[in-house]
Amino acid sequence: MLAVLASYRTLLGKKGAMAITGAALFFFLIGHLLGNIQIFFGPEHLNNYAAFLKSTGEVLWLLRAGVLACFLLHIYSSLLVTVANQQARPQGYAAKRSLETSAAARTMIYTGSMVLLYVIYHLMMFTFLRTGPGYSPHDVYRNVVLSFQQPAISAVYIAAMLLLGAHLFHGAWSMAHTLGLSGPGYKPWRRMVGPAVAAAIVAGYISIPVAVLAGWVR
Amino acid sequence: MKLTLRIWRQDGPRDKGKFVAYPVDDVAEDMSFLEMLDVLNERLTLKGERPVAFDSDCREGICGACGFMVSGVAHGPQKLTTACQLFMRHFKDGETVVVEPFRARALPVLKDLIIDRSALDAIVQAGGFISARTGSAPEANAMLIAKPVADRSMDAAACIGCGACIAACPNASAMLFTAAKVSHLGLLPQGQPERRQRALRMVAKMNELGFGGCSNHGECEAACPKGISIDFIARLNRDYLSGSLFEKPEPLSSV
Numbered sequence: 001m002l003a004v005l006a007s008y009r010t011l012l013g014k015k016g017a018m019a020i021t022g023a024a025l026f027f028f029l030i031g032h033l034l035g036n037i038q039i040f041f042g043p044e045h046l047n048n049y050a051a052f053l054k055s056t057g058e059v060l061w062l063l064r065a066g067v068l069a070c071f072l073l074h075i076y077s078s079l080l081v082t083v084a085n086q087q088a089r090p091q092g093y094a095a096k097r098s099l100e101t102s103a104a105a106r107t108m109i110y111t112g113s114m115v116l117l118y119v120i121y122h123l124m125m126f127t128f129l130r131t132g133p134g135y136s137p138h139d140v141y142r143n144v145v146l147s148f149q150q151p152a153i154s155a156v157y158i159a160a161m162l163l164l165g166a167h168l169f170h171g172a173w174s175m176a177h178t179l180g181l182s183g184p185g186y187k188p189w190r191r192m193v194g195p196a197v198a199a200a201i202v203a204g205y206i207s208i209p210v211a212v213l214a215g216w217v218r
Numbered sequence: 219m220k221l222t223l224r225i226w227r228q229d230g231p232r233d234k235g236k237f238v239a240y241p242v243d244d245v246a247e248d249m250s251f252l253e254m255l256d257v258l259n260e261r262l263t264l265k266g267e268r269p270v271a272f273d274s275d276c277r278e279g280i281c282g283a284c285g286f287m288v289s290g291v292a293h294g295p296q297k298l299t300t301a302c303q304l305f306m307r308h309f310k311d312g313e314t315v316v317v318e319p320f321r322a323r324a325l326p327v328l329k330d331l332i333i334d335r336s337a338l339d340a341i342v343q344a345g346g347f348i349s350a351r352t353g354s355a356p357e358a359n360a361m362l363i364a365k366p367v368a369d370r371s372m373d374a375a376a377c378i379g380c381g382a383c384i385a386a387c388p389n390a391s392a393m394l395f396t397a398a399k400v401s402h403l404g405l406l407p408q409g410q411p412e413r414r415q416r417a418l419r420m421v422a423k424m425n426e427l428g429f430g431g432c433s434n435h436g437e438c439e440a441a442c443p444k445g446i447s448i449d450f451i452a453r454l455n456r457d458y459l460s461g462s463l464f465e466k467p468e469p470l471s472s473v
Binding site: 013097108 | 224226237287289290291316318321322323324386388389390391393418421422424425428429430431432433434435436437439440441447448449451452453455456457458459461462463464465466
């Protein structure tokens, strides 16, 4: 146990922490999506699900605390790693050509920061109900429909999900590789499976504002 | 063919350094990049100027002494090739070629294109010894090793320690180098007793020397003249993470 904490002193240990917390947040994203898309089954279905979540009491708070802890450790580690990485090459190249990496991989710290900002806004709107057009704490369905009927709110949501998609495009595979879950046949996982999973998650989330704007969900 | 070389010139470790453009008008396409620099250097010497300093030894792509950035790519545009085996037929007439040293805080520039790679030796040293018996050569079939395992170990052992992986990495990380060194022993039965401890020590040393961390960009694998796969990095991660779960921690200063 002590050795695990000691390993955090190295960049590889910090990356390990980022991969584990990243994986936890990744599974949270899938769980949250499975909850949210119940909006397509009608108001009662979604509101019953929301009521069920609230009825779990301590369990819900435990899960929330876990997600928050993962978020904080993921962000804290990423800042330490980013600073160390920049310090590792004080003088850059006059000419540098990338052969393999992607734009998504090079902008992880930026897409991550934008997603963080959006998560704060998202919590203010749907959890604390402090912003947005007149919400009810008991009618989740109504809250979602009312907000996404406003094109600006939907546009911000879709933009944030695309940034999240860019983050997952690299992150989905990267966390597996960092945890050593990779082998000689890693290329298809990196090029196809990781991005496909990221695209599926993002498409799932974006389908909700699109359905509201199109009038399919009202 | 005619080329313009923009070469990084730096008098010593403390000098600020700058790019100087050198037109070379009679480059033969069968010259290697280093032979072209040799021709340039002879001319500079005749003119009384200081020749361009660069490292080289075997000039057949197996020693790891040479290496610099050629127009933004470590060892130049040809895949699986060191700078000494890079031939001028891969360049276009009239092209401007930027030649600069590998850059990383842990691999400081000594002079022009020469860098100090002793940090790589320090990582290998931190790995320590293996507890295999030495002495006269053992009986060839005393310890059976499956062919695919021996092949994988050899793939890792192909690392020539040139530093291209670090130079190409956006984070100046030495993960591919360290992963190759950890894996060529870690794959063989002789390397098992110290396998995790070796990973812990070498990663700690790499960290202490100021190399960056791995972001899984894959630039190292693309630049490696020996084609060493980042799959070995995943292997190092396994050894390191399982080591940190099951081995006693050592203070960083003892490594």
